[in-house]
Amino acid sequence: MEVTECRASDVEVLERVDSTGPNRWHEHKYQRQVAGLSTYLVAWDGDVPVGHGEIRWDGCASPTVLEAVPDCPELNGLVVYREELRGRGIGTALIQAAMERAAARGCERIGLGVGADNPGAARLYERLGFVPAVEYVDVWSMRDQHGVSHRFEDPGWFLVRELTPPR
Ligand SMILES: CC(C)(COP(=O)(O)OP(=O)(O)OC[C@H]1O[C@@H](n2cnc3c(N)ncnc32)[C@H](O)[C@@H]1OP(=O)(O)O)[C@@H](O)C(=O)NCCC(=O)NCCS
Numbered sequence: 806m807e808v809t810e811c812r813a814s815d816v817e818v819l820e821r822v823d824s825t826g827p828n829r830w831h832e833h834k835y836q837r838q839v840a841g842l843s844t845y846l847v848a849w850d851g852d853v854p855v856g857h858g859e860i861r862w863d864g865c866a867s868p869t870v871l872e873a874v875p876d877c878p879e880l881n882g883l884v885v886y887r888e889e890l891r892g893r894g895i896g897t898a899l900i901q902a903a904m905e906r907a908a909a910r911g912c913e914r915i916g917l918g919v920g921a922d923n924p925g926a927a928r929l930y931e932r933l934g935f936v937p938a939v940e941y942v943d944v945w946s947m948r949d950q951h952g953v954s955h956r957f958e959d960p961g962w963f964l965v966r967e968l969t970p971p972r
Contacts (some may be wrong), residue, residue, distance in 0.1 A: 806855070806895060808902040811835050811845035815854070819847065823852050823886050824843045827948045834859050834882075844904050848885070856885035858899045860906060865918065866944075873939035877965060878907055880917040883926075885920050896926075900933055908968040915968060918943050920961040927962075935964035 811819070811834065819831040834857075837843040842863055848856040858880050864871055865879040874932045885895045901915075907915040916938065919927045943959040 806848060806850055806898060808846050808848050808898055811838060811847050811857075812915050814844075816846060818852075819854050819857070823857075823884075826950055827952050830882075831857075837861075843881075844903075844906055846899055846906075848899050851889075855887070855890050856883075856895050856899060857947065858883040858903060860903050860915070862910075865916065865963060867918075867941045867963070869941040870916070870918075870939055874914075874916055874963060875914075876912050877916045878912055879963075880915060883917065897933065898927060900930075904968060909971055911970065913968060913970075914965050916963050916965040918961055920959045923961070927964075930964050930966075933966065935966045937962045938965040939963050959964055 813835065816831050816835050825831060834843065837859070838845045842861065844860040846858050846860065847854050859882050861879045861881050864877055880900065881901070883899060885891045885898060888942070900928040904915055917930065917935065918941070919930060940962055941960055944956070945958045946954050948954050
């Protein structure tokens with residue numbers, strides 16, 4: 806298993822394995838990377854993508870988090886696609902890759918959001934040194950297959966991990 810930064814040619818491969826329909830999220834994340842706003846990390850088992858996470862260098866979209874934790878990039882949308890591949894270290898590898906890239910850029914910390922209904926993920930993050938920083942509501946929307954947008958509000962916590970600068 807390896808973790809790479811998304812390439813243009815990966816976008817359709819990602820859509821085939823993790824279809825996002827009219828949302829075209831892989832394309833959007835890749836375009837944010839091209840614009841310098843993020844780094845889109847993809848985990849691979851051979852030539853099959855198995856998970857992803859996006860480092861948003863400009864931080865969390867929530868004003869509550871931005872105010873409480875300024876200058877903190879966010880690892881957003883972390884996921885391992887297939888249930889049977891979870892619990893095998895892929896998520897940990899994506900988080901470590903994100904922490905390394907943030908430290909190499911000189912960031913003093915990195916954060917991520919976790920839903921109040923996701924204690925399994927919270928346990929993993931806390932084991933990797935993330936600590937709760939601020940409670941907030943993650944507001945996001947997605948389009949269904951008819952193109953109709955639906956808005957979601959997920960209460961949870963923004964967790965922060967302090968980083969050691971590279972020598
Ligand atoms: C959370 C997630 C990214 C972690 O990746 P992973 O490869 O499964 O995790 P690792 O193998 O590196 O670490 C294992 C730990 O992850 C957590 N975990 C494992 N399976 C999980 C699952 N289905 N859902 C949530 N957390 C899970 C547990 O804390 C586990 O540790 P434990 O075995 O001591 O309980 C992945 O399980 C996943 O995609 N879950 C569903 C989507 C999700 O919850 N995303 C996170 C949004 S904040």
